[in-house]
Amino acid sequence: MFRYLLALLTVVVAGLAILFDRLWLRVGAIGLLAGGLGLLGWQFWNAYQDDAVSRPVSESSSSEDSLEDLGIGDVRPRDEAASESSLGAARTDESGEQAKGASSTSGASEGSRSTEEELASTQAAAAPSNGGEAGTTDSADRSVATNGAPVLSPFIRSLRAALDAQTACLLVQEEIALTYRIEALASTHAQTRREGTFDTQAPLLTATMSRQSVSVRPLTEDEVAIEDLGYYERPPDVDHFAVAPVPRDGPSTTFLLADAPSTSDLGQSQARTLLERYAEMASLLLKTQAPSEGREQRAGDQDRGQTVRSSEGPSDTDEESSVAPRPRRDIIAEEMDAADTASKPLALVLVHLNRAESIARQGEEAVATAERLLQGRLEQFAPDQRVERFGELTYGIFYRGSAEVVESWVTDLEAGMAKEEGRLEGGVSVGAAVRRPRHDDPEALRADATEALREAYKTGTCTVVA
Known part of the structure; x- marks a missing residue:
């Protein structure tokens, strides 16, 4: 209140000095102004000193209370503790007490490992199933399999994640039979086939679709049924799937397939573009990887009459032939x-x-x-x-x-x-x-x-x- 009265008096005196042009009024206005500024500065300085004194006490008090409430009595950096342990072991060796030092070091190591394991298990139990980037990746791709080059595993996993699909796989159809071989597969569904072949009643990739970059098909009894997705051991809820042929030379047909429930839409332009680009990338990967030579060799073996049966696997008839x-x-x-x-x-x-x-x-x-x-x-x-x-x-x-x-x-x-x-x-x-x-x-x-x-x-x- 006093500050406000002093400021008001200063303004009034300054106004009178200007109005009546008196020297003593001017001197009084200057004095009042100087006194007001000094008083204001003194109050600011006292407030700053009080805040500086009270802040360390309150922070230290709250920190100690929180640590004590949690039951933590001492906190040291991990590197520092390791350094002290190493120095202690070195001093023990120098003094000749090797047996005693080895025993204490072993006990400390076991105690440290036990503490770390307990901490890791506590963090894993406390972390939510869908929280964190690493947790999302582990829970997303529950089943990942690949029978080709090692690079196909992260490739097909990234395709599934990019499309937000339930399952993404790279399939190969040999010759004209409706038999498909699983080259790579990533799925959020646990009960999937990790390798081998499966048959379908209807083609997953028709002749017309093989000339298109991307095709999206619904799962209906009239076209393709859920049972035709033979890479599932127990099929989940699937609404539709998308296929993209992979450009390759040879009699076999290679294509990418991704399926999704009704909550996802693989027919969007962005999903189609992604699937088309991934098909082009798969063609390059299959050409540059060494396992592709093995697949070409298997195709050559089939050209020599060693065909693969549509339901029971490789036939031994031609292998047993003398010519x-x-x-x-x-x-x-x-x-x-x-x-x-x-x-x-x-x-x-x-x-x-x-x-x-x-x-x-x-x-x-x-x-x-x-x-x-x-x-x-x-x-x-x-x-x-x-x-x-x-x-x-x-x-x-x-x-x-x-x-x-x-x-x-x-x-x-x-x-x-x-x-x-x-x-x-x-x-x-x-x-x-x-x-x-x-x-x-x-x-x-x-x-x-x-x-x-x-x-x-x-x-x-x-x-x-x-």
Whole structure:
């Protein structure tokens, strides 16, 4: 209150000095102003001194109370404690009391480890399941498996996290059978298959989707059912999945697949872009990693007749054969040269028995019997053409004729095989590729014929690529 009165008096005196132009009023105003400033400075200084004196006492008191309340009597830096322990051990060695020093050091180490283990277990129990970055990573990817290069494990884990998907995996489909091999997988679901192959009733990646960068499919009974996601041992709640083909050379099809529940949307533009970029990156990783050579070698083994069964794994029939079959690439090249020499058109027709999976489950003898019957019937339908085995219950026919002739012939073949009974009951899927100038090597012709057979297997009608 006194400060306010002094300030008001100073203003009044200064105003009168200016108004009446009196010297003594000016001197009085200056004196009042100086006194007010001095008083204000003195009060500020006392307040600062009081705060400086009271702050250490209060902080020390509160700190000691909190430590005592927690039951902590002494706190030392970890490095300092370790240094003191090391110096103590050194002094003990110098004084010659080695046995006693070793015993005390061992006891201290065990006590330290015990304390650290108790602290770690306490922190783990106190930490929330979804708290912290490390905790999120451990709880997110409960199942991570990879059968290829080591780099695929962090790669597929990052894909799953980037898409916020339930499961992300890299799958390989060999030839035309609906059999998929798990190359890499990361999932938040614990009950997943870590390796091996699985079969589906419907293709996960159709022929049309293989020409698109990213495709999103819902899980419905009409298209793909939850049971077709064979990498799950016990399927969780999955609403839809997205696939992205990985650009690679060879007869097999490699693609990325990510599934998600209804709470996530893999059809968003950002998710599609991420999946497309990851597919391009997967192509580079598979080309640069050494394990890719092993996969190419396995594909070469299949070209030599060592096919993989759709339901029971590798077949031993071809391995036990005393004479290894010729590579199909060489057979196709031989027929292409013969067609050029005779100046005749050539078509590669692939025929696959529709009941191949159910017959394979019956064992090797059933497969061998069905293959003999199938080859015999195909030779009857094409008496002057070459018939070669291209895979388990899959045969190739080198038909000499134009596109119109081939189309009519494969239609008759499909209709005739649909009437078969016994082992050949259920008919066949037929896909053909007529040789064109773009087919400059055997693999190009074979790739088109394989694509046509996939389309025929999917649609149920014969397909000809001309």
